[in-house]
Amino acid sequence: MNKLIIQNIIRGLALVFFQVSVLNNIYLGGYVNPFLYILFILMLPVGMPKVGMIFLSFLAGLFVDLFSSTLGLHTFAATLIGFLRVIFADNILTKREKIEIDEPSIKNIPFSTYTVYVMLLTFVYSLSYYIMESF
Numbered sequence: 001m002n003k004l005i006i007q008n009i010i011r012g013l014a015l016v017f018f019q020v021s022v023l024n025n026i027y028l029g030g031y032v033n034p035f036l037y038i039l040f041i042l043m044l045p046v047g048m049p050k051v052g053m054i055f056l057s058f059l060a061g062l063f064v065d066l067f068s069s070t071l072g073l074h075t076f077a078a079t080l081i082g083f084l085r086v087i088f089a090d091n092i093l094t095k096r097e098k099i100e101i102d103e104p105s106i107k108n109i110p111f112s113t114y115t116v117y118v119m120l121l122t123f124v125y126s127l128s129y130y131i132m133e134s135f
Helices: 004-022 038-042 050-069 074-097 109-135
Strands: none
Touching: 004 038, 004 050, 038 050, 038 074, 038 109, 050 074, 074 109
16 A cells, blocks of 8 residues: 555656646647646545545645646646546446456556546546636
């Protein structure tokens, strides 16, 4: 269990650092900015407490906001998908396939289930981020 915690801490710090230092300077087509750091939220362990999941999502979004000067946009969107991930992880990942997994990844889950999981939460993240940005 300690190995899993250390692995997730390193993954989270690396993805947030990469997002802040490299990906925030890339704009595809002048508008779209790739958000790779949400992979940290999507790959957190399934058995993690709900409060911890939401708190880590909040912290990841907050750190990206601090270095991006986006005034809470990432924090809101990341916290939202952290909250929804708790629901989706229980319903989409474990109930449908009746499998036991430690962390969601393409190695542990069937490809179609993992694709639906990632695309759905990425869509919710992007939709909430760009709606908040337009206001």
